[in-house]
Amino acid sequence: MTFATVFSLNLLLVVSCISYSAQFNKSGNVALLKDKGGLVAPGFSCLLVNCSLPTTTCLLDSSCREAVHCNSECQGKTNEEACNLLCELTYGYNSSKYRHLLQCMSDHGCLPVSPPDGICVANDSSTIKNLTSLSQIKGKWWILRGLNCGQRGWPAAFDYFPCQRDEFVPLGTHNDVWVDHIAYCGGRNNTCSTPILYTVANVSITKPGVMNHVYTDPPLTPQIEEWRVLSWPHPDWMLYIYCGATPTGPYAGGSVVTRADSGKDVGVIPVYVEIEFRSVAKQFGFNYDEMCVSNVTSCSD
Ligand SMILES: *[C@@H]1O[C@H](CO)[C@@H](O)[C@H](O)[C@H]1NC(C)=O
Ligand SMILES: *[C@@H]1O[C@H](CO)[C@@H](O)[C@H](O)[C@H]1NC(C)=O
Ligand SMILES: *[C@@H]1O[C@H](CO)[C@@H](O)[C@H](O)[C@H]1NC(C)=O
Ligand SMILES: *[C@@H]1O[C@H](CO)[C@@H](O)[C@H](O)[C@H]1NC(C)=O
Ligand SMILES: *[C@@H]1O[C@H](CO)[C@@H](O)[C@H](O)[C@H]1NC(C)=O
Ligand SMILES: *[C@@H]1O[C@H](CO)[C@@H](O)[C@H](O)[C@H]1NC(C)=O
Ligand SMILES: *[C@@H]1O[C@H](CO)[C@@H](O)[C@H](O)[C@H]1NC(C)=O
Ligand SMILES: *[C@@H]1O[C@H](CO)[C@@H](O)[C@H](O)[C@H]1NC(C)=O
Numbered sequence: 001m002t003f004a005t006v007f008s009l010n011l012l013l014v015v016s017c018i019s020y021s022a023q024f025n026k027s028g029n030v031a032l033l034k035d036k037g038g039l040v041a042p043g044f045s046c047l048l049v050n051c052s053l054p055t056t057t058c059l060l061d062s063s064c065r066e067a068v069h070c071n072s073e074c075q076g077k078t079n080e081e082a083c084n085l086l087c088e089l090t091y092g093y094n095s096s097k098y099r100h101l102l103q104c105m106s107d108h109g110c111l112p113v114s115p116p117d118g119i120c121v122a123n124d125s126s127t128i129k130n131l132t133s134l135s136q137i138k139g140k141w142w143i144l145r146g147l148n149c150g151q152r153g154w155p156a157a158f159d160y161f162p163c164q165r166d167e168f169v170p171l172g173t174h175n176d177v178w179v180d181h182i183a184y185c186g187g188r189n190n191t192c193s194t195p196i197l198y199t200v201a202n203v204s205i206t207k208p209g210v211m212n213h214v215y216t217d218p219p220l221t222p223q224i225e226e227w228r229v230l231s232w233p234h235p236d237w238m239l240y241i242y243c244g245a246t247p248t249g250p251y252a253g254g255s256v257v258t259r260a261d262s263g264k265d266v267g268v269i270p271v272y273v274e275i276e277f278r279s280v281a282k283q284f285g286f287n288y289d290e291m292c293v294s295n296v297t298s299c300s301d
Helices: 003-018 042-050 052-059 062-074 080-092 096-107 271-283
Strands: 139-146 165-170 178-188 191-207 210-215 224-234 237-246 249-258
Touching: 042 052, 042 096, 052 062, 052 096, 062 080, 062 096, 080 096, 080 178, 080 191, 210 237, 224 271, 237 271
Parallel strands: none
Antiparallel strands: 139 165, 139 249, 165 178, 178 191, 191 210, 210 224, 224 237, 237 249
16 A cells, blocks of 8 residues: 555545544445435544644654554444543554544644543532542542433433542651552453553542542543542541543543442442432432442452
8 A cells, every 4th residue: 555545545544543433344445424314524624724734744754543443443342432441542642643633623623522430429518528538549439320320411421431440648747748549441240451550640629529630641632521529427438429521522431439448349338338328329310229339349450
């Protein structure tokens, strides 16, 4: 194949990554540039006009190409946003070329804005008030139950990723700025579809019970989440809600977490803690017993 052919084939992959409705067509490539109504996909001219250099640079780099190809395979999936995130963490994470391309597309409005994934069920005034310093929750917390699980309206299933944990580590001693080292694998229901992936956020407590997360390594900046602790009946058990956004749209979820070693098995949640979580969940309009359950007992990291 000539360079020009390789280039145009790969360009089409990029286009398919940004164009929700474009269809892959094995025999021709024209269809790829058309949406269901037969119009040229809106992102395509935007990409050509505004991001041709980052696109070329990306396509000449194998890991950037791989990430873009991975994105192209997410298109049209119900969990498209989560799928794109996994592509970034698996293939694009260390590729500055990939980040530049995505950021260029975002900055110029070439990416479609997605509808909200999940509902933000709590605001800052809904939190418990006795979490005021991150030193109170230092350590590794495992996610045992989740709210964003792939049900209708919550397609990403962010909270059903297997082996998901947060580790709160102090950044320095001068103030209360901490880092959350997050790990999980892609997939759901205890079955990993990717290796363990890592991402990092700066965390600070902005109001009692409210943790502000600013991701330091997201595919698109800024990515900010407010975590609102709704229940903390035992030092090692928490129920929180998170409401976040990236430049392509808002999302939300929530989790039951523990840092108790014995608590890695969801079965050992103290009875009074579970009664409290069930009651708090009801107050905020969701059902504790319908939250998706993860068994992290055999997760290694
Ligand atoms: C692929 O695209 C070509 C040209 O647009 C079209 O004639 C053909 O029917 C398409 N094939 C499929 C499987 O959609
Ligand atoms: C190029 O980017 C600008 C914003 O920087 C945007 O207004 C314009 O619509 C983009 N071009 C195309 C063809 O979409
Ligand atoms: C990114 O690079 C770091 C340092 O070389 C490496 O430890 C990590 O595994 C890489 N991450 C990915 C997703 O390739
Ligand atoms: C926060 O949520 C509570 C219900 O939990 C509601 O009564 C209150 O009006 C909300 N406050 C704001 C500022 O939205
Ligand atoms: C999760 O996997 C188990 C088997 O490992 C299966 O019995 C269960 O139905 C699955 N649950 C969901 C919600 O897919
Ligand atoms: C995270 O915190 C460090 C140290 O305070 C800071 O240098 C960096 O800019 C922060 N990153 C983001 C994305 O806010
Ligand atoms: C936080 O305060 C609540 C009362 O509002 C109390 O029941 C709970 O035990 C406290 N949690 C911790 C970890 O101190
Ligand atoms: C979790 O998985 C472990 C094995 O990895 C198993 O022994 C344990 O019974 C499981 N717990 C629950 C509540 O299913």
